[in-house]
Amino acid sequence: MEKKNNIYSVSSQIFYQLDGLLNQSSGKAYLAKLRQSIGKPLSQSVEIWPFIFDVLPEDALGISEKNTDYEEAVLTGLQMYALFQQGKADSVLDKNETGDKPRNFGAALSALRQTEDTSAADRRFNAMITSSTFDEFKYYVRQMIQLLKSKAKDRQIKINFPKLTADLYYFKKGYQEKVRLNWSKAYYRYRKMNEGAQQNEK
Template sequence: MSQHTKQTVWTVTKKIIFKLSNQKEETYDKATLAKVRKTLGKPLSEATEIWPILFENLPEEFLSSYQQPSYEELAIYTALQLYALHQQGVSTSVMLDDSKPYENIGSALGKLRKEDDTTSIDRRFNTMITSSTFEELTYHLRHLISLLKVESPVIQVDYSGLANDLYWFLNNSQENVRLNWARAYYKQIKGEKNNDN
């Protein structure tokens, strides 16, 4: 499976978000993102508003030939919803740009931890990360993204990386995804201090 010829969940999600964030007319952009937000909590089979945005950008091999959505469809659909939720009412892009090093969602959410009281956010993060189903995981992710938007609107998220993680969560790699998110979330960033050791 060569990465340069085969499209990945990561590259396809990045391409769709790039299209969404670079619409020529701002009103069109807002209307499109509003359509995507309308699908929050809906199964893909009922999310007619997002079908053109999603399906016209997916490569053939991502499209399900069965009644159930493919893992690729679900992962990208969910990441687009979370992006649209996060971008609502925010003038600068919430998508982590390419000039910054990759960080998973755990790292972005870890920035919500306050030195004095981490109990509340830690509890929410742990509830999300121990979700047993994809539906439960995305439900908690929606709440955490909403919190992120309110508490720290400047924090950006790599939504293409999130889509990739969601794909692997669906594809029986939940433990790896949980561990990677937890490592990034709990990692203490002490600025220059760790260079002294």
């Protein structure tokens, strides 16, 4: 239970450290290595080990060549961050500076409903949240990251990647329904609020 509770704060340390290196050659190189690591076993991505293994709690580290659920979630979150940050000068990391409850991935994806056909955005969102396996879920999350990047490229959209990382971990640990429900509430709540604002303007 301790791991489940602290993954948000632990991954936040990693993301904030990396985000502070965006304008440095070392940071850009590390992001490139993260993108290159997609689809590869962690054991074959030696260059990205320092940022991950130096911060993760001892009990989160595996003792075999197979990733622990914790390692898998953190690695996937970092890879998604590297994908979304690519080609952008400003940080895409939502650091939750207001101190409010962290916005989940569903809230960020609600921006798609303002850039393309509503039904098309909903179909893609539903395909993601109804994934039955972690690998399928991870695949769709990546697709949605790329879609959000291309469809909303003229907008400054930020994602709370530590929260995404924590939710990836929850999904892999058997809390799929909780993640689906929370993301759906955030995704559709934003739509409802937006539609209400538009009606008030009429």
